[in-house]
Amino acid sequence: MTLVPEEIAEQQADITRLLLHHIHAPLPGDQYIRGILPPPPSAEAIRVVTGGESAVEAGVLTVWEVPLRASGDSQDLIGGEHVLSILRTLLAGTHVYSSSRIDTVMGMTLIHVDPAQVTPVDPGEFDNAFTILRTLTSPWTEEQPDPRLRGFLLQGPDRMRLYVDHAEDTDVIAVDVRPSGALTALLAALPSLIEEEERAIRGGVDDPHCSRLIDLTDW
Structure with a gap:
């Protein structure tokens, strides 16, 4: 059985916690987060599922697979704020993807994102306000929940x-x-x-x- 490294598993959990509120708070294009998926090992990535506010049918959902390494040979992992900034860019306007980057998973369209081709949107005033409030009410801790x-x-x-x-x-x-x-x-x-x-x-x-x-x- 292949397992992902603990640092990747922990980062996937941290990103999930950071982005949870977007099941209610819309992203560009009136899209909402409908799921966050841990890709199969040994992919060092996160998959974010987006769709309309009440969308659950696989055919109307899009899965964005975002690599967690800042670059292919980097030891640095990107965080939830960076993933969110990439999503906002991807969901704003129309983008064309090569067939090599488009796949399907569980009936949903899967797009393999190349972060080098995306200019992330800078966080706004309310993003920073949310960061302050979240940190004060749900401070980070070294102790992970179980499960x-x-x-x-x-x-x-x-x-x-x-x-x-x-x-x-x-x-x-x-x-x-x-x-x-x-x-x-x-x-x-x-x-x-x-x-x-x-x-x-x-x-x-x-x-x-x-x-x-x-x-x-x-x-």
């Missing part, structure tokens, strides 16, 4: 897929949940539920972003 959220995908009415890892293991587990369910109980039980092998869906999972899938929509 750690590496991504998510809004899949339809009352259904969301979480991508998590657990217990110092960067292997990604997908968990389907109902947002209208017993959230307090579910979140408290999640660390133990994802360890129960019998809950994993058998027969293969049509999702390259995880090694196994657990369905907790009826929990």
Whole structure:
């Protein structure tokens, strides 16, 4: 089993946390973040899913795969603010992509972004205000939550897929949940539920972003 390095897994989790509010706050073109996906190993990247405010059908969603290295041989990782700036450029106006950069994943259009070809939009006044407020209310800590959220995908009415890892293991587990369910109980039980092998869906999972899938929509 191939795993991504811990530094990549941690960066994917940090970017997910930074961009979460854009499921409500629009991006250019009235686009919203509908998911953030950890690419299959050994890709050092993040995949951001965008679409209309209530879009969940795969055919109307776009996945942007952004490399996490500032350049191919760089040791520096780009952060959530940089990813957001790239997205704003990509979503503003019309862009033409070569066929070699366009693919599909889970029925969604996948575009492999070349950051060298994108001029990021500088953060605005309200971006910086949000950074100040977020830092004061949710300060960074060296201690990572367990399970750690590496991504998510809004899949339809009352259904969301979480991508998590657990217990110092960067292997990604997908968990389907109902947002209208017993959230307090579910979140408290999640660390133990994802360890129960019998809950994993058998027969293969049509999702390259995880090694196994657990369905907790009826929990």
